[in-house]
Amino acid sequence: YRYGLAEDEHQIGVVTGLAYTSVGGDLLQIEALRLPGKGRMKTTGKLGDVMKESIDAASSYVRSISPQLGVKPTKFEKWDMHVHVPDGATPKDGPSAGLAMVTSIVSVLTGIPVRKDIAMTGEVSLRGNAMPIGGLKEKLLAALRGGVKTVLIPKENEKDLAELPDNVKNGLEIIPVEHVSEVLKLALIREPVPIDWDEDAEEAAAQALAKGDSANAAAVAH
Amino acid sequence: YRYGLAEDEHQIGVVTGLAYTSVGGDLLQIEALRLPGKGRMKTTGKLGDVMKESIDAASSYVRSISPQLGVKPTKFEKWDMHVHVPDGATPKDGPSAGLAMVTSIVSVLTGIPVRKDIAMTGEVSLRGNAMPIGGLKEKLLAALRGGVKTVLIPKENEKDLAELPDNVKNGLEIIPVEHVSEVLKLALIREPVPIDWDEDAEEAAAQALAKGDSANAAAVAH
Amino acid sequence: YRYGLAEDEHQIGVVTGLAYTSVGGDLLQIEALRLPGKGRMKTTGKLGDVMKESIDAASSYVRSISPQLGVKPTKFEKWDMHVHVPDGATPKDGPSAGLAMVTSIVSVLTGIPVRKDIAMTGEVSLRGNAMPIGGLKEKLLAALRGGVKTVLIPKENEKDLAELPDNVKNGLEIIPVEHVSEVLKLALIREPVPIDWDEDAEEAAAQALAKGDSANAAAVAH
Amino acid sequence: YRYGLAEDEHQIGVVTGLAYTSVGGDLLQIEALRLPGKGRMKTTGKLGDVMKESIDAASSYVRSISPQLGVKPTKFEKWDMHVHVPDGATPKDGPSAGLAMVTSIVSVLTGIPVRKDIAMTGEVSLRGNAMPIGGLKEKLLAALRGGVKTVLIPKENEKDLAELPDNVKNGLEIIPVEHVSEVLKLALIREPVPIDWDEDAEEAAAQALAKGDSANAAAVAH
Amino acid sequence: YRYGLAEDEHQIGVVTGLAYTSVGGDLLQIEALRLPGKGRMKTTGKLGDVMKESIDAASSYVRSISPQLGVKPTKFEKWDMHVHVPDGATPKDGPSAGLAMVTSIVSVLTGIPVRKDIAMTGEVSLRGNAMPIGGLKEKLLAALRGGVKTVLIPKENEKDLAELPDNVKNGLEIIPVEHVSEVLKLALIREPVPIDWDEDAEEAAAQALAKGDSANAAAVAH
Amino acid sequence: YRYGLAEDEHQIGVVTGLAYTSVGGDLLQIEALRLPGKGRMKTTGKLGDVMKESIDAASSYVRSISPQLGVKPTKFEKWDMHVHVPDGATPKDGPSAGLAMVTSIVSVLTGIPVRKDIAMTGEVSLRGNAMPIGGLKEKLLAALRGGVKTVLIPKENEKDLAELPDNVKNGLEIIPVEHVSEVLKLALIREPVPIDWDEDAEEAAAQALAKGDSANAAAVAH
Numbered sequence A, B, C, D, E, F: 001y002r003y004g005l006a007e008d009e010h011q012i013g014v015v016t017g018l019a020y021t022s023v024g025g026d027l028l029q030i031e032a033l034r035l036p037g038k039g040r041m042k043t044t045g046k047l048g049d050v051m052k053e054s055i056d057a058a059s060s061y062v063r064s065i066s067p068q069l070g071v072k073p074t075k076f077e078k079w080d081m082h083v084h085v086p087d088g089a090t091p092k093d094g095p096s097a098g099l100a101m102v103t104s105i106v107s108v109l110t111g112i113p114v115r116k117d118i119a120m121t122g123e124v125s126l127r128g129n130a131m132p133i134g135g136l137k138e139k140l141l142a143a144l145r146g147g148v149k150t151v152l153i154p155k156e157n158e159k160d161l162a163e164l165p166d167n168v169k170n171g172l173e174i175i176p177v178e179h180v181s182e183v184l185k186l187a188l189i190r191e192p193v194p195i196d197w198d199e200d201a202e203e204a205a206a207q208a209l210a211k212g213d214s215a216n217a218a219a220v221a222h
């Protein structure tokens, strides 16, 4: 018997990003947890302000599309989230793990595991657009060294592929993406099932419930 | 099927501002999101204190005119707002995106998209007045380079247009504005529909409801 | 149709203060807004700590006299206030806008507009006393240049008028004041109508209401 | 008609302390306000951390003796307090205004005015003991210059009176004190009327009330 | 008549610690107050971070043994605590007042006075263990000078007594202690009376009460 | 009679970690307490940001596996936690006490004591994986000196054992671990008993209870 999640469930919320430092590229393991709570977000791993903001942006974007992910927006106030990037002693910064942050958060919210042999790099906008990043060559070399099979990169970085050595281009499946929607299709092992969500109807139902009008509550929100 | 908003809805909350840096002018993409929440405002994108304050001022101004926008002032306590300015690694500061911030916030609040070929620059006062900005020439050059068709500038900057090269004046429709009201008329694809709002009547209705006096609640606030 | 307040209402909460910097005097436009909320005070405009504290003192003083202004003290927990001093990129500091802060806050609370051709300078104590300020000469020169007609100054600065050039003394109506009460009489376009306020009776009524004793609630507080 | 408190009421919450700076002694006007609120304490006047802590200590001490002052301890959660020390641009620090802070807070809580021709200096302990201060000579000179008639000093500073010039000793009534109780007797224009307070009985009454057991609530707490 | 606690009650919450500074040892008067409140802890007296943390540790330890002290753990949410170390202008730091902090907090919680002629030094662990401190010699010299009769020191510092001059060893009763339990037996004028406390039964009673099931509430928790 | 926990219970929440400083290895005593409260985490002992984050990660991981530990996730909002690392004056930092933090928190949550002759080192990921650390040799030497019998180290550090002197390898039982599950099996004196936990059923029961539907509440959650 083993505490914690089993090996295949282990992949829920775990995403491989790619870092670029003064001494070359590196793999970045991103871990997210969802806990019963009050809508709080905790981030750890000696993260710089820009990386913390990229988690904020990822989190807000995911909240904005939550009905498409099968998650009621009101659920967010009942959960805490924790995003951690080991190892804890190494400073990390920059916005380029945005797509990976989105994927990690979506995975823990939906409970859908992330494919294990995929890595990704790309800033994310508040609309889910994949935005260009720096250090593509070093990042892809690190992915190759790390045994990654598939790497998602921003479409706008496709032009930088020209300067890559052949062994990298042959050793990796490199897929340019424009939007989070493509990332989730490629990285999650199955697609989330959307739900209907109508803010005004939900609110009316909540008010009917508060007034003890349970018949109407059902009628309004059914 | 694509996660996130469709292309035309994409324009809700997205506004093009104009930045002026030591190396020239640049386009500034402003993105706002409205989420179910508790009245919190989050800002990201490595924004300086002055730009954050300009978002505070924009937000308060919009709250002050919310009935004219068709939005009950009490709704603000049920929503969170997130304003992001990519890219996340580039520091941004200054008050001159005030008009764009107002437009972005109004757009997400009302759900009315922003015209895509328009850009704007101008500080905003707490009364919605357009106030003069610096670097007009560099900003307009960047707008031209970026394919913008129409640029809104503060009326008080009209005098600076004299020193602009002809190709800029011919290549752009430059519209001087004095107040947010003109900006919204030009930038939103349709006008918001105002609602009646009487703070005292609303409060009386809320109190009647709290007392279980639902007949009176309807009568007072109808 | 124009968003925001009409021209004459525009004067609600807008007060002209006088600043004194290393390069001379300047006009300081102070803008206050009152919003439905929770008793929060927001201040923007790159204000230093001393100016922020002067807004705190002004706000507490106004709360302490609110029945004389026709405003129930308990209303403050239902409103947010925002005080902004454009332009947003210029640092401002010092306590000498205290009287102007009080006037601006009283104006938004009561909805009574401020006379447009008046300016004022003076620190305010927590009892509403007008306290002396520095840079009187430079401030009055700026008022004259700015088209101001009447300037309120602290009585204790009257002695500094001797060193003013005649054109300033002739071009401005300079009125020394000792207390906020005189400032409000001169700056507001009409006087507020006081209400009765008895803290203990109000509290008893609130408790009766909480207990469902609506008859008594009316009787106690009528 | 004058906004704010009338002249004699003006003395409620206003106490004269004595400061000691590198350029000599000075009078320190301390102003406190009590407002309907939620138990918050605000301090303004460019106060250093030690002076802010002395206000915290004064406030806690006063709360601890509130029944002796005729004030229910539970009232503190219904009021906000504001302590301000003009002028707002001059930094002030040190613990020696402790006795004056206590006196000012007691005055606003009880509504009993402070005698106008009295000044005081002395740190206060959390038990109300008067503790010794520095700069006695400079402070008493400032009191004399400022027209003060009576000065309260800590008993432990009595030994320092030997080095004072005769004109100071003759011009001022100097009263050494050991405890806040003596300060309040001398500085307030009348004595507060104590009330009975039994924490356990109050709590039982509050719980009975919460359970709708109003007969018992009265019986328990009568 | 005297405001504040009477002389013998004065000893509630007042404990003598021992400080060690670059200029020798000194007595440290620790004062605690318990006030009706909301579970807040305030600390004043220019305390460094390590001393503040030692108060946190002392407070948590005391909360963890509160039933043994006759105090329900739930009472802590109904009280505020204030720990002050005069004089307010002298910086103090270090963990060695831990045992004294525990004693002071226990005294105000239980209302049992602290013996007046006792002093103590020793860090405290989160389990109440007395941990070794530095500067023992200087501290004991200060205790002797200050008229203290009995000094409690950590057992682990017993070995340092060898280097003390005879007049100190003869002039003071020095008692080595291993745990807070010994400190409280020696320093409080009487022993607290423990109560039974069963967290689960208390919670069940609270829930029964919340459901209006007062018969069961009594039965469960009696 | 002794205040605090008895000697064998003393081991609840107390774990021996291993530190590595510029002057060699050292034992690190970690102490955790669980108190009735509101879900707050307090950390003391002059801990650096990385060590604080390692406590955050440990705490979130433990919350995520709480049903396996026999603890309802909702209980966390009813408790406060305090983690302290004496002595209070020595700065400590780094992520390598992660496994020890997890063990300490699990021990206080479950009330299961920690074996006294065991020490451990290892960073912990948000999934409970043991991650490699530095200074293994110095840490094991300190464990030997400190009388520790068994040391748990991360599997990934097994390769570093080659360079250890024989006396260390012979004097200590060194057990490489990959996951928290192995650590808890080895370090706790007995295994926790898991409970069933279904978030959705719990929520439904809570809502039925809130609606006064106690029959259904029992039925749903039985």
Ligand SMILES: [Ca+2]
Residues within 6 Å of the ligand: A087, A090
């Ligand atoms: Ca590493």
Ligand SMILES: [Ca+2]
Residues within 6 Å of the ligand: A198, A199, A200
């Ligand atoms: Ca809708």
Ligand SMILES: [Ca+2]
Residues within 6 Å of the ligand: B087, B090
């Ligand atoms: Ca860029």
Ligand SMILES: [Ca+2]
Residues within 6 Å of the ligand: B198, B199, B200
């Ligand atoms: Ca109205």
Ligand SMILES: [Ca+2]
Residues within 6 Å of the ligand: C087, C090
């Ligand atoms: Ca300017």
Ligand SMILES: [Ca+2]
Residues within 6 Å of the ligand: C198, C199, C200
């Ligand atoms: Ca009254």
Ligand SMILES: [Ca+2]
Residues within 6 Å of the ligand: D087, D090
């Ligand atoms: Ca001055």
Ligand SMILES: [Ca+2]
Residues within 6 Å of the ligand: D198, D199, D200
């Ligand atoms: Ca009692």
Ligand SMILES: [Ca+2]
Residues within 6 Å of the ligand: E087, E090
């Ligand atoms: Ca001293």
Ligand SMILES: [Ca+2]
Residues within 6 Å of the ligand: E198, E199, E200
């Ligand atoms: Ca139990």
Ligand SMILES: [Ca+2]
Residues within 6 Å of the ligand: F087, F090
């Ligand atoms: Ca040590």
Ligand SMILES: [Ca+2]
Residues within 6 Å of the ligand: F198, F199, F200
């Ligand atoms: Ca489930």
